[in-house]
Amino acid sequence: xxxxxxxxxxSAALFAVGVYGLVTKRNAMRLxxxxxxxxxxxxxxxxxxxRYLWATAPFGQTVVLFSIALAAGxxxxxxxxxxxxxxxxxxxxxxxxxxxxx
Amino acid sequence: MVDxxxxxxxxxxxxxxxxxxxxxxxxxxxxxxIGLAFSFFGVAGLxxxxxxxxVAVFQITVYIGAVAVLILFxxxxxxxxxxxxxxxxxLERLVGIFTAVVLAASLALAFAASxxxxxxxxxxxxxxxxxxxxxxxxxxxxxxxxxxxxxxxxLGAMMLAKVERKDNP
Numbered sequence: 001x002x003x004x005x006x007x008x009x010x011s012a013a014l015f016a017v018g019v020y021g022l023v024t025k026r027n028a029m030r031l032x033x034x035x036x037x038x039x040x041x042x043x044x045x046x047x048x049x050x051r052y053l054w055a056t057a058p059f060g061q062t063v064v065l066f067s068i069a070l071a072a073g074x075x076x077x078x079x080x081x082x083x084x085x086x087x088x089x090x091x092x093x094x095x096x097x098x099x100x101x102x
Numbered sequence: 103m104v105d106x107x108x109x110x111x112x113x114x115x116x117x118x119x120x121x122x123x124x125x126x127x128x129x130x131x132x133x134x135x136i137g138l139a140f141s142f143f144g145v146a147g148l149x150x151x152x153x154x155x156x157v158a159v160f161q162i163t164v165y166i167g168a169v170a171v172l173i174l175f176x177x178x179x180x181x182x183x184x185x186x187x188x189x190x191x192x193l194e195r196l197v198g199i200f201t202a203v204v205l206a207a208s209l210a211l212a213f214a215a216s217x218x219x220x221x222x223x224x225x226x227x228x229x230x231x232x233x234x235x236x237x238x239x240x241x242x243x244x245x246x247x248x249x250x251x252x253x254x255x256x257l258g259a260m261m262l263a264k265v266e267r268k269d270n271p
Contacts, residue, residue: 002111004221007148008213010115014141016206017122024198025126029177033125033138036169040145043161051152055224061157062236068157068164069248073255075169079176080259086180 007048015041028082028092032075039071111151117144131177139170153227 014037021034043064050060086092121141128134142165149158213219237245 001105002107002151002223003219004223005213005219006111006115007152008218009210010118010148012206012209012213013115013119014122014145015209016202017119017126019205020198020202021126023201024194027131029131029173030126030134032173033134036138036165037122037125037141040142040165044145044148047149047152047154047157050228051154052221052223053218055226055228057236058154058228058230058232059236061154061228061230062233062241064154064157065160065233065237066241066244066248068160069252072164072169073252075172076259077255077262079172080262082176083180084262092180 004048004052007044011041011044011048014044026093026095028078028085028094031094032078032082035078036071036075039067043067107151110147114144114147114151117141118148132174135170135173135177138173139166142166142170154230156230156233 018034018037018041021030021037025031025034046060046064046067050058054060082092085097089097091097118141121137121139121144124137125134125141128137142161146158146161146165149155149161
């Protein structure tokens with residue numbers, strides 16, 4: 001018997017790994033990985049709450065569909081920016097990309 | 103008697119967290135991308151366990167079929183030796199691990215302190231037929247907006263990645 005709490009703990013663990021990546025990594029690709037992990041952790045929570053607390057209609061599932069589509073568009077834009085940064089600066093270390101720094 | 107769903111859940115949890123950690127800590131970033139794909143796959147498995155098959159298949163199609171492949175292509179396009187370097191001090195790593203552990207522990211304790219801990223699974227799963235009703239009904243404006251956002255994202259990505267030639271006819 002899997003409880004709601006188990007899903008929440010898995011989601012919290014995935015979220016924590018994503019935050020760890022955001023805090024420590026400087027490679028732009030690793031930052032993309034971390035952001036995708038955060039989105040996935042939130043999606044798990046949506047589906048789990050929908051199943052356990054309000055199972056009359058798939059409201060959370062619909063929200064997650066929109067979230068997945070938005071995340072895909074966001075990944076496309078970020079990866080294009082990474083390719084441009086690599087072409088212009090020859091580097092994807094975000095601490096070296098200082099053209100926008102005030 | 104071991105319940106098979108418990109075993110599946112434990113396996114998925116290990117795949118999710120292990121894949122996420124290997125995505126960040128693998129020395130070669132290509133292996134990291136593959137670890138991330140495994141993590142996405144584990145999340146899709148959790149969606150199956152939560153009786154959300156439509157969302158699970160959507161997750162596999164979009165995340166593993168599109169996003170993971172897109173990331174792999176980008177990694178291979180801009181692949182270079184020094185690109186993979188990890189100039190990470192041990193102090194930074196310790197601070198990061200400390201932040202992550204404190205965050206996870208406080209989230210878990212907060213969940214445990216709430217009344218959610220005692221909630222039981224509803225006897226009937228929400229039918230995915232309702233997804234269509236939601237999308238055609240109250241979510242219709244959001245769907246239109248999402249279409250515009252996706253079109254703008256694709257156009258923007260193409261504009262950004264366009265190579266400008268000097269001998270443009």
